[in-house]
Amino acid sequence: MKNSIFDRLFNSIIFRIGSMMFLISAISILSMFSSVFISEMADQDALIINHAGSLRKQSYKILANIELLPQISSSSLVKQQQKTKQAIIEFGEKVNAPMMEGNSGALDQMPLKETLDGIRQTWVTKLKPELDLLVEQPQQLTEDKLISINNIIENFVLRLDSLVGLYQQRAENRILLIRMILGISLMVTIFLVVFTMHQISRRIEKPLSELTSSARKIMSGDYTAKTNIQQNDELGLLAETMNKMSIALSQSYGQLENRVAQKTKKLRQTNDTLELLYQTSQLINEPGDSLNLQPITEKLAQITEKKDLDLCLTANNSNQPYEHIITLNKDLPGKCQVGDCEGCLSNNNGVSTSNNQMVMRYPIIKDNINYGVLVCNLDAETPLEAWQHQLFTSITTLIANGLHIRQQNEQSRRITLLNERNVIARELHDSLAQALSYLKFQVSRLQKLRKKSASEEQIEDVVVELKTGLDSAYMQLRELLTTFRLKIDVSGLQQTFLETIQQLNERANGLMEFTLDYQIQNLPLTPNEEIHLMQIAREATQNALKHSKATIVTLSVFADEEKNIHMEITDNGIGIGDDPEKLNHYGLAIIQERSQHLAGDIAIRNLATGGTLVELIFQPAFIKSAATVA
The missing domain is CATH 3.30.565.10 (Histidine kinase-like ATPase, C-terminal domain)
Incomplete structure (x- = not known):
């Protein structure tokens, strides 16, 4: 067990540093506990000193009250006697208070206890009875008696001063002891800290510097960097492990470069795919009657690396394309030249192979309406990858959605235009048409009156009716123009x-x-x-x-x-x-x-x-x- 502890002490950095930290912490804790213990003993020293000091003031206060007894009137004498008695009682309670004895087992307790007992004895046996007698019989307060009681109280106050001095000396001794304990703890702690820092510099800082230098070389790409640390501790193990790691990194770096290149290519393909989908979505949602899909088709061929693409756009369910977009400068097949598009449009979701050539057809369909087909011509030996197939499908879906939305918008505009024309026709019929019919009726009436050689008054009435009708028609026309020009x-x-x-x-x-x-x-x-x-x-x-x-x-x-x-x-x-x-x-x-x-x-x-x-x-x-x- 003893050998194991020594092995750990000399071969483990953590154990060595931990031991030093434990010793420093133990000394600090011991000094703190000692300081707390002594401070606890001196917890009430200030209160006791203050309490003992107040006895001096109380003594003189009692003396002053007694000296006033012969000088006041008989009506206030009783009140002054009661006040003096109360001061004597309070003084006795303070002298006999338990706090005056201090903490049990305190330092320098014997001289303090003897002095306190002497003061209490003097108070009980000599001073208090004398004071009580003078309070009860103020007529005995002669000049000699007052001088005598004054001397007694002054001697008593001197003994109180001695008691306060003993309390103060006890408090100072305790503070001195705390300082001595803290000083010794500080010296020992400084020694341990210096020793620990020396060990850290020699066994940790220098090896770590060498390891850091080697790690930086490895980080910069120099996988031949090695360390020469010969220690039987954690840093020695770390140095040996780093040397092995640099060898392993050198071997795997080539493999990682190949994998990174592959991942980069896939990310570039993904980014190009997303960009193309975004551009397609933006293009088909742009306002306007024309839709130029030539740039989209060419970029699709560039991203997928399938150069031979044909995009045929047809009217609703038509068998002839109104636009044929190609990405490769080539001669069109015979069926395209003669306009035989039934095979592609009717079989636009199939795959056909002939003469080592494969043809992939992607329909442009939305809600069972055929808007055309995207044809991809490629070698049979290099079929489409999954991401290429997904991209072709997504592009054709976007184109179909865009063409379908444009068709719906166009239909909505037509319906709106027809509705507005119906409204205009109805309003014209209900206003100008009726007004013109009324004017036509008045013109016919005027013609008949002229044939009958009617009087000027009758003809003038018809002319007035015509003028009124024309004014009404003109006003209705202005209102209709204002209504038709309404815009927000x-x-x-x-x-x-x-x-x-x-x-x-x-x-x-x-x-x-x-x-x-x-x-x-x-x-x-x-x-x-x-x-x-x-x-x-x-x-x-x-x-x-x-x-x-x-x-x-x-x-x-x-x-x-x-x-x-x-x-x-x-x-x-x-x-x-x-x-x-x-x-x-x-x-x-x-x-x-x-x-x-x-x-x-x-x-x-x-x-x-x-x-x-x-x-x-x-x-x-x-x-x-x-x-x-x-």
């Missing part, structure tokens, strides 16, 4: 409402006041919702301007707790009749149709206080989408 620019729906209100106030010439209360600034609406909402508001406010005879018209747009949109147009006019359709049938028809496009509810009614209310309530698209997701 980047400033938003609220600004468009403000401009509309401003135009209405200008047209009213001060006879009517139009106001706006817009509270849906934070709610997102689709462009169609904004257009329909604006058209309904325009038709309702124009009807109010023409027919309501009101002075105030308020347009309010707000949302309820469920975020349904409310639009209210109120006025203080004459209201509407029992059959509002007769007032402005094409305007109300437009309002009804717009509200149906919004899937909302429209209500037109008279208010109890007078005037008309046009109220629209609909649920915006973003609420419907959230409900669908939930």
Whole structure:
């Protein structure tokens, strides 16, 4: 066991350093415990000194109270006697307090105990009885008696001073002992630290420097670096291990370079693949009618290292391509020259092999609609790798999605255009067409009157009717042009409402006041919702301007707790009749149709206080989408 400890001491750095640290820690802990023990003994020394010192003040206080007894009136004598007795009692309690004895087993206790016992004995047997007698019989306080009691108290205070000095000496002895213990501990600790640092420098720092130098050489690529450390400890083992490691690294470095090159190639392929997919996605989502896939096809051939690619794009389920993109300068096969594309398009998901040539076909299909095919021509001996096959599939899927989205957008634009044309046709029919029919009727009437040689008054009435009809038609034309030119620019729906209100106030010439209360600034609406909402508001406010005879018209747009949109147009006019359709049938028809496009509810009614209310309530698209997701 003893030999084992010595072996570890001389052959283990950790054990040596640990032993030194243990000794330093043990000495530090021992000195701290000793200091704590002595400090605990002196815990109440300051309090005891303060307590003993206060006895001197209390002695003089009692003497002063006694000297006042013969000098005060009889009415205050009893009170002064009680005060003096209370001071004597408090003095006795302080002299006999347990803290005056100090800690049990304290240093220099015997002289202090003898002095304390002498003071207590003097107080009990001599001083206290004398003081009690003088308090009870103040008439005995003659001048000689006062001088005598004064001398007794001064001698007593001198003994108290001696007691305080003993308490102070005891505290100073304890502090001196703490200093001596800490000084010895400091000297021993310094010696151990110096010895430990010498061992660290000789057995650790120098070997570590050599190991660090060797490690840096290895890190810079010099795998022949070795160390010459001859120690039977951990650093010696580490040096031997590092020498073996450098040999192993030299052997495996070549293998690692090959693996890194392979990984780098794969990462480059992955990065190029992601970049191509991103570019393809960006290209097919760009606005415009034309779609140039030539750069995408060429980059696809470059990344996959398959130079011979053919991309054929066809119309919906057509058997003839409208665009044929090739990546290799070659003569087209005979079937391509004569336009025989049925084989590729009908068998566009297959693989064919002939004359050591393999043909891979990737369909461009979305929702059973064939948009073409991507053909890859390669050697039969070098088939496609998995990542190449996946890239071809992803590219064709993106192209199919892009072409499908473009087709859907085009179809949506066509439907929107047809709907707007229907609206224009209906509004023209309900306004200008009827006005022109009325004018045509008046012209026929004028012709008949002229044939009958009617009077000038009759002809003048028809001319007035014609002029009134022309003015009405011209006004309706201006309103239709304003409606057709309606647009909502980047400033938003609220600004468009403000401009509309401003135009209405200008047209009213001060006879009517139009106001706006817009509270849906934070709610997102689709462009169609904004257009329909604006058209309904325009038709309702124009009807109010023409027919309501009101002075105030308020347009309010707000949302309820469920975020349904409310639009209210109120006025203080004459209201509407029992059959509002007769007032402005094409305007109300437009309002009804717009509200149906919004899937909302429209209500037109008279208010109890007078005037008309046009109220629209609909649920915006973003609420419907959230409900669908939930």
